[in-house]
Each structure stands twice: as structure tokens, then as C-alpha cells.
Amino acid sequence: MNGQTPARHYYKKLVPSLILILNCIQFLSHPAKADPILLAFVFAVYLAFIWIIPYVASTAVSLCIFIGLWLLTDFFWAVSGQEQGAAYFLIVFLMIYAAFRLPSRLSLIFTACLIGGNILLLSSQGGSLNTIISNISIMLGLYVLFSSMRFRREARREAERNHAELAKMHVQLEHAHKELQKAHAELHEASVLSLRYAVLEERTRIARDIHDSIGHELTSVIVQLQSLPYILKSSKEDSEKVIQNVLSVARECLQEVRSVVHQMGRSESMVGLTALRGLIHQVEERSGLHVSLDTAGLSEESWPPNVSETIYRILQEALTNIIRHADASHAAAVISNDKSHLYVTITDDGQFTGSLTYGFGLTGMKERAEKAGGSLTFSAVQPSGLKIELSLPLMTTHKEQKDEQR
Structure with missing residues (x-):
């Protein structure tokens, strides 16, 4: 009992x-x-x-x-x-x-x-009165004695119950401590993986920026240096102009390297149509490729920073690929928009074979478009050439806003 x-x-x-x-x-x-x-x-x-x-x-x-x-x-x-x-x-x-x-x-x-x-x-x-008092005294004394024994017994049992509860609580706390240690280890492992992922993502971003910016500039340098021997034979003035252009491009490459190393963020020169026109002018001047820009379907020129940079980098990479691989004489860029999206179409008259090899450049273009919440597709142009179609949302997502703040 x-x-x-x-x-x-x-x-x-x-x-x-x-x-x-x-x-x-x-x-x-x-x-x-x-x-x-x-x-x-x-x-x-x-x-x-x-x-x-x-x-x-x-x-x-x-x-x-x-x-x-x-x-x-x-x-x-x-x-x-x-x-x-x-x-x-x-x-x-x-x-x-x-x-x-x-x-x-x-x-x-x-x-x-x-x-x-x-x-x-x-x-x-x-x-007698003495007998009555004696009986009462004996009964009261015995009651106090045995009641105190009962109280001590109950106090001892209560202490035992409390001890048992404390022991049970101690076991539960030990179990909770082990669970917390396990959770801490899992959290530490997750934080390490997250850090590795962040480092990998940052390395990929830097590599893409170097490829898109410096790679484009160096392509221009190579093209102009390849044409320099022929220009030297024909015109000294033109050769001096080419050398000045090469020096200018080399300085720009150096500036791009410094920008990437110091992670100064997005360049303010990549904003809006002015930056796109400047890019096209540089390409035409340095490579001889004729590039047209059609903005008749554009209702406004004010875009979010992430959209401006994405368009600039994708157009830059597209023109670089045309110069390197397409053997084209003409390229065209058409920009339009509606209330929610911005559309960019880039075509050339080069020798497109019908199949694409996704190297670092094309992969980087698709990743930039998807990171901005848009899409990028490639298709053939009749009778020859390649069409690149870019669609970007004009509303900046919450995640992109946080990325911009960082």
C-alpha cells in the first residue's frame, strides 16, 4: 500500500x-x-x-x-x-x-x-477530578506524540517524492541537454555548409563578373591587335588610333579588376540605355561589328538596378560571343517592355550551326537571367544567325532587395 x-x-x-x-x-x-x-x-x-x-x-x-x-x-x-x-x-x-x-x-x-x-x-x-484530569492529560500527550510521528513520516515521504521527482527531472534535463548538444552540432554543421555555399556562390559571381567584363575587354584588345599589322602597313594615323584604343581598353580592364577585387558592388555606369549605347559604341569602334539598337517599343527607361546590370552583362556577353565565334558583320538589339516585364532580343547574321555548347559564358548569361527572376532562350535565325531572347520582371523581389542591400 x-x-x-x-x-x-x-x-x-x-x-x-x-x-x-x-x-x-x-x-x-x-x-x-x-x-x-x-x-x-x-x-x-x-x-x-x-x-x-x-x-x-x-x-x-x-x-x-x-x-x-x-x-x-x-x-x-x-x-x-x-x-x-x-x-x-x-x-x-x-x-x-x-x-x-x-x-x-x-x-x-x-x-x-x-x-x-x-x-x-x-x-x-x-x-474524581484528578482521575478525569489524569486521563485527559494522558490522551492529549499520546495524541501529540503520535501526531508528531505522523507529521514526520509524511514529511519524510514528501521529501522522498520530491527527491524522486527531482531525479526524474534531472534525467529529463540530461536528455534535453543531449538533444541540445545534438542540435548544436547539426546547427554548426549547417552553418559550415552554408558558409561554404556562400563562398562558392561568391566565387562564381566574381568569376562571372571577370568573364563578362574583363573577358569582353580583352577580346576587343585581341581583335585590334590582330588587325594592327595590316593597319600599320596602310596608315600610320589609323595604327596610332588602334594603339590608343588598346591602351584605353587595357586601362579599363585594370579598373574592372580593381572593382572585382575590392567588391565595390554594381557599377553605376551600367544603368539604363545610356550604358547600353556606350557599350554598343565601344564594340563597333573596337571590333568593326555593326550593332543596331531599337527601342521603339520601350515606354520608359527607368529600370531597377538589378535589371539594368542584367541587361548590360547579357548584351556584353552576347556581343563578345558574336565577335569571337559567329563571324558576323551585323548584330541587332531590340528592347521593349509592358507593365510588368522588360524584353530584350539580340540577333546576328553569323554562321550558327544549329547546336549550342553551353560554356561558362552562356551558362553565366542564363544564371544572371534566372537570378533576376527572368528567362533566357536561344534559337536559330533564318537563313543564318542566332537569336537570344531575354525576359525580365520589372518588380524587384524581396530576395533581390536583400541581395542589393548586401
């Missing part, structure tokens, strides 16, 4: 049972006016009470049993005549048991009733 071992549980019933049996034998061995059969019967009822009461869960039923025993004992006391030792012993025994079994406040009330009943019985049977 209540988490106790069976041996301890039976011990708590055997000890009071032995006390009852020994006292019953003692009272039966001395001559008394009480009927021995009645005395044995009352003690037998108390003995049964000791073995039954632990299984009674209801406080109300327990109280009724205690009251019934009290009335039975008072009846036995009343019929015992002048021999009151056995009845007084049973009253005290009942009071002690009540101090252990009944709730503290209820046991106090029941003890007060027992003492009051004793006073009435003693008074009715002519008991």
Missing part, C-alpha cells in the same frame, strides 16, 4: 495486533466485573478493524468505522462497572490509530470527541 513493501505493510498490522492480543490476555487473566465473552468479542472486533481498515479508501467510510468502534467501546465501558481499564485502553488505542489513519483535522476533532466522551462517562460513574 502507498508504495510500501509487503513485509513492511504486514509489519504495520502485526505489531498492533500483538499489542491487542497481549492486552486482551492480560485483562482476561484478572478478575473483573466485565463479561469475559464481551471483552473477548470487543477485542476481536478491534483486531478485525486493524486488518480491514488499510483497505478502506474512503475517508467517510473510515470515519464511520471509527465512530462505530467508539460507540462499541463506550457501551463496553458502561457495562464494565468499576473495571474500566480495558475500555480506557481501547479508547486510547482507537485515538492513536485515528491519529495515523484519519486526516489531521478530522483526527483532531475525533480525539476531542473521544476526550469529551471520556469526561462524560467518568463523571457519570463518579470519577
